[in-house]
Amino acid sequence: MPFRADPQIRVPATLLAVRDLSGFLQKRCADAGIDDSIALELDLALVEAANNIVQHGLGPDEGEIGLSVDFAGTQVTMTLSDNGPPAPEGLFATPAQAPDHFAESGRGMMIMSQCVDSIEYRREGDVNVLVLKKRLLPR
Amino acid sequence: MSEPILIRVDHARLDAAVAPAFKDEISARVTAGERRVLLDLSAVQFMDSTGLGVLVSLLKRMGGDGKIAVVGAGPAVLKLLQLTRLDTLFTICGSEDEARDALQG
Numbered sequence: 001m002p003f004r005a006d007p008q009i010r011v012p013a014t015l016l017a018v019r020d021l022s023g024f025l026q027k028r029c030a031d032a033g034i035d036d037s038i039a040l041e042l043d044l045a046l047v048e049a050a051n052n053i054v055q056h057g058l059g060p061d062e063g064e065i066g067l068s069v070d071f072a073g074t075q076v077t078m079t080l081s082d083n084g085p086p087a088p089e090g091l092f093a094t095p096a097q098a099p100d101h102f103a104e105s106g107r108g109m110m111i112m113s114q115c116v117d118s119i120e121y122r123r124e125g126d127v128n129v130l131v132l133k134k135r136l137l138p139r
Numbered sequence: 140m141s142e143p144i145l146i147r148v149d150h151a152r153l154d155a156a157v158a159p160a161f162k163d164e165i166s167a168r169v170t171a172g173e174r175r176v177l178l179d180l181s182a183v184q185f186m187d188s189t190g191l192g193v194l195v196s197l198l199k200r201m202g203g204d205g206k207i208a209v210v211g212a213g214p215a216v217l218k219l220l221q222l223t224r225l226d227t228l229f230t231i232c233g234s235e236d237e238a239r240d241a242l243q244g
Contacts (some may be wrong), residue, residue, distance in 0.1 A: 015156040022185070040215055044222070047187045053154045098224065102199055104192040107223050111188055114222050 007010055007066025013058040018050040021067050025078070028069040034076070038136060042076065045115035045132050048108040050078055057084030057128065074137050078116075080130040087128060092121040143175035143208070143242045144168060145235075153183050153190030162193045169197060174205050175242045177235065181211030186219050199227065206230065208238035 009024045011017035025046050029039035046067070053065055066081040098108035112119060112132070120131040141187065146162055150157050169176060180186075198207050208230040212220070220226040233240035 015154070019152060019154070019156065036214070037218075043185065043215075044187070044219065047154065047185075051187065051189065055155070090187055101228055103197060103224065104196045104199075105188070107188040107191070111219070111222055 006068075007079070008068045010064045010066045013054050013063045013065050013082060013084070015051065015054050017065070018047055018054065021050050022047055024067060025069055032071050032076075034071075034136065035038060037100075038134070041115040042078065042132075042134060045112045045134075046078055046080075046116065048112045049130055049132065051082065052108055053082045053084060053128070053130075057087065058082055071136075074135055076134050078132040078134075080128075080132070083126060084126050084128060086123050087121055092130075094121050143177045143239065144173055145177045145179065147179040147182070149182050150190075151152070151182060151184050153180075153186040153193075155187060155189035158189040158193050161190065162196065164199070165197055169200065170212070171200075174201055176201070176205075176207045177238045177242060178207055178209045178229075179211050179235070180209055180216050183211075183216055184213060185215045188219070188223070191219055191223065191225065192228065195225070206242055208232050208237050208241050210235055 009021065011020045022043055025043055026039060029042065050065055063083045067078045070077045096113045098110050099106040116132045116134040118133045122129050146165060153161060178194070189216060194207065198205055210232050212231055215227070217231070220229065220231070230238070230241045232241055
């Protein structure tokens with residue numbers, strides 16, 4: 001397995017398994033006593049990010065997605081890793097735009113950017129690492 | 140005016156994993172020419188952008204004068220609708236009676 005990071009959970013890169021990542025996050029948030037509204041925003045960001053990895057990165061059943069959820073002080077960090085192809089250059093560098101009201105897709109990036117405070121992407125060897133950070137205090 | 144079509148969604152998670160099946164389900168329920176749908180989302184505890192996209196596709200299929208009233212939207216559904224600003228595209232109602240009234244208008 002080529003992962004350099006050591007995720008707390010790994011799941012197959014399938015849309016159904018994204019639910020397991022969500023369940024893991026929810027348990028971590030419950031254990032940490034995180035407010036429901038904050039936990040929901042984290043869940044939305046996580047699910048959209050993981051869906052993107054499955055739908056636009058790894059093909060069905062082609063690999064794994066790793067996740068770590070770490071609380072430190074007033075910040076939570078979600079680190080996603082996968083062994084799919086690199087993300088398109090600049091994908092996370094530009095502000096996400098809202099699509100047309102009647103668009104049936106294309107809202108994932110916008111939702112992610114609204115639900116967390118920072119999104120960082122890097123390539124480590126043959127692994128994609130996506131780091132989502134959110135302050136736990138009200139904005 | 141005839142009664143709107145009532146669709147009670149029984150997926151606890153309306154996400155990318157079930158979106159294709161859900162789209163087939165509602166496509167079978169809402170035939171061509173239908174203009175009013177009452178969507179009960181009481182059972183939905185989480186919805187992602189793919190699930191939301193299916194609702195948008197339903198509205199588009201109903202044509203320019205189509206209207207969808209949503210009841211039973213919980214915090215997760217409301218949050219997604221607000222984040223995406225699609226709370227203006229669907230009529231959010233507090234009860235089925237309110238939704239039926241809204242669909243009459």
